[in-house]
Every structure is written in C-alpha cells, then in structure tokens.
Amino acid sequence: MITSNINITKPTYLEIEFSHFKKEKENSTGKEELSENEEKRVQELKKIDREVRTHEQAHLAAAGGLARGGATFTYTKGPDGKRYATGGEVNIEISPVEGNPKETIRRMQQVRKAALAPANPSSQDRSVAAQASREEAKARAELSNPKNQEDEKVKSGILSIYNKEYKESQFSVTA
The missing domain is CATH 1.10.287 (Helix Hairpins)
Known part of the structure; x- marks a missing residue:
C-alpha cells in the first residue's frame, strides 16, 4: 500500500461557482469588470469628483492672493480601485x-x-x-x-x- 501526504479534495459546489463567476468578470485585458451597481457608483464618484474640483477651483480663482496654497481634497476609493475627490477646501486669509x-x-x-x-x-x-x-x-x-x-x-x-x-x-x- 502506497500512502501520500497530499490530500486531494474535490472542490465544493460553492468554490466551482465562485471560480466560474470570477472568470466571467474578467475582460480581455485580464482586469475584472465591474458589476452594474459598481459601474453606477464609479460614474457617480466621477461626477462628484468633477463637481468638487470645479467648486474648489472657483474659490481659488476668486480668492487671488488671499488663497493660502492650493485646494486640498478628501478622497473616496471607488470599486475600480481609483481615488475620487469627494470633498475639498481652500484656505483663505480672512x-x-x-x-x-x-x-x-x-x-x-x-x-x-x-x-x-x-x-x-x-x-x-x-x-x-x-x-x-x-x-x-x-x-x-x-x-x-x-x-x-x-x-x-x-x-x-x-x-x-x-x-x-x-x-x-x-x-x-x-x-
């Protein structure tokens, strides 16, 4: 009788389903595609990012020499792994x-x-x-x-x- 220290187990149904799901989510570049909800969230974050940056730029432009440095932003990481500006501020001499x-x-x-x-x-x-x-x-x-x-x-x-x-x-x- 030959024995081995290697345990071979059958993958469970859940593991098979998960690996199949992951393969479906991968696109031609090898990156995972986003779900519909994740894609909506990314679009929402992109919109917020544009609005925040435009808002802070308006402060900077009008402040002129009273601005103390540039705008600073707070970021939120999206489902795509990118950072999006979701808040910001400009320090002004008041x-x-x-x-x-x-x-x-x-x-x-x-x-x-x-x-x-x-x-x-x-x-x-x-x-x-x-x-x-x-x-x-x-x-x-x-x-x-x-x-x-x-x-x-x-x-x-x-x-x-x-x-x-x-x-x-x-x-x-x-x-």
Whole structure:
C-alpha cells in the first residue's frame, strides 16, 4: 500500500461557482469588470469628483492672493480601485487688516466674493461670506468714526506732502 501526504479534495459546489463567476468578470485585458451597481457608483464618484474640483477651483480663482496654497481634497476609493475627490477646501486669509479699515473692507469684499464664487456655495461657504460681511461692517463703522476720518485726512495730507517733496526732489538741480 502506497500512502501520500497530499490530500486531494474535490472542490465544493460553492468554490466551482465562485471560480466560474470570477472568470466571467474578467475582460480581455485580464482586469475584472465591474458589476452594474459598481459601474453606477464609479460614474457617480466621477461626477462628484468633477463637481468638487470645479467648486474648489472657483474659490481659488476668486480668492487671488488671499488663497493660502492650493485646494486640498478628501478622497473616496471607488470599486475600480481609483481615488475620487469627494470633498475639498481652500484656505483663505480672512483676518481684518489691523489699523487699516479701507484695506479691511477691500479684503472682506474679496473674501465674500471667493466664498460665494462656486455655482452652489456650501453652508460653510455662506458662513464665511457672512463672517466677511460682519468684518466689513465693522471696518466701515471704524472708518465712519470722526476720529478715524481725521486720522485718514492727516495720513492723506502727509502722503500728499511727501509725494510733492519727492517729485520736487526728482527735478531739482543742485549747483
């Protein structure tokens, strides 16, 4: 009698069915084809990816120099193994310009424009726009304060005198 250490077992019905199913799913390139539901999910993820990237690009374009770096994305892995952007953000400088209400007003207008730039602003986008509007209102109130108006006149007068003296010094001839 000859014995062997190798156990040969018959594949079960489930194993046969599974291997047959896997072969059916393979396409001509050797990659597995996606089920109908998986293909729908991939198409949905592609659409979301395009929308997210377009949304964040709108923020970047409107933010100009206030953007702090590029857009960052959160990703979801699809049934096809690829990563799709499903969320994103753009960091924008939203602090008021200390001691310069006019510049603060300009900055807050640009922040609001950047926040509302996408076709469908998110609730976070609307919140940032509202915050920018509040900061702009504070800057306008500061600017309308009589003391600040006087300070602005003084600054403007000093700048005018400086510019006049500078221009004169450019054209004066010394003997």
